[in-house]
Amino acid sequence: MHETSLREQLKKIIIEELNLEDIDASELNDNDPLFGDEGLGLDSLDAVELVVLIQKHFDVEIKDMEEGREALASISSLADFIETRRAG
């Protein structure tokens, strides 16, 4: 239950704070890619904001490419990353 709400919270933050006005949270699947032509279609400049947003809302830092590649793959992977970091 907690994890589901984290995923919904992430969708809301991404859509609202990255101003993706034409996307509805319900249309966004947890496993859709966040970056690239498929899925949400975010780019490297969106990544700049997303990393700062994650730190601001969850106090979790994504420090480098290795962490980022895994964490920023999808909503699910991002939620897992945040959960793991919080637990640690």
Add this chain to the structure above:
Amino acid sequence: MTNKENIDNAKTWSSRSVGAPWQHRFFYFLIRLGGRHIAYPFLYPVVLYYLFFRPDQRQKSRYYLERRFPGRQGFAAWRDSFHMILELSRSLVDRALVGICGPKILQTEFPEGKRLAELAAAGEGLIILTTHVGCWQAAMIYLAKLKRPVHMLMQQDEGDIDRHYFEHSGRKNPYQTIDPTGFLGGTLEMVAALKKGDVVCIMGDRRMGAQANSLAVDFLGAPVQFPVAAWKLAAVTNTPLAVLFPLKTGPDRYRIDLAEVIRVPQQDSRPLGRLAPYLARYVSCLEELCAKEPYQFFNFYDMWNE
């Protein structure tokens, strides 16, 4: 297609040297033999070779020079190309000179060095916006004094035999390099560095990758797509952005100009167009520099028609 391949396909310039490996080694030998006094005179035949026998290379200087000196033709245009290619050649010799003989071989003044040091020491992160102007290796003494780790967003094309200055003496790279062809263009590393209060150096005049990550601003009379990553980073991380130009002022002298310190309010990070006025301030600094030192802006591709 990899991110690197995407970037290579999108950009219309290359960091790859036009010189052959033996030509580079020849100049390194001359520098070791007698420094710039011996190396500089040998630049003249090289520059004349490119002017007379490599029209493709001469043409690369014309894109910028035709904007900077509109209407110039014939001998005047030829002379402009000569000056520009000679200045570039000298800066490459100076770069190797710093690598082989050490940074103190150049006499560099930095009138506002204290201000830059204070900005870095504040611990809120600092973006240094560099440009293909002069020889940035002249600034390395000052960057080393910043007392904060310095990260460089730096791409070296495959097959580029033009060495970085620290490679000459087998020294370790004193800076932490961030690869713009890496995952998400190295943005994660840049954000992390700025959040720690470190210094990140980014080139402001060349776009790498998607057109979407750039904004058109008038430069020398026509729009040019300039990269916006530095501006976005400055806004999102609330980091000041310092525009630095290391200019050659004499045979062994450089002056580093801190042209402007720009702060981008966080609320202007989105939509992208809101960054345009801040970007325009940098472009205005660049235009002023081109007015004062026309042959020290090393632009060898058609940035107006990318």
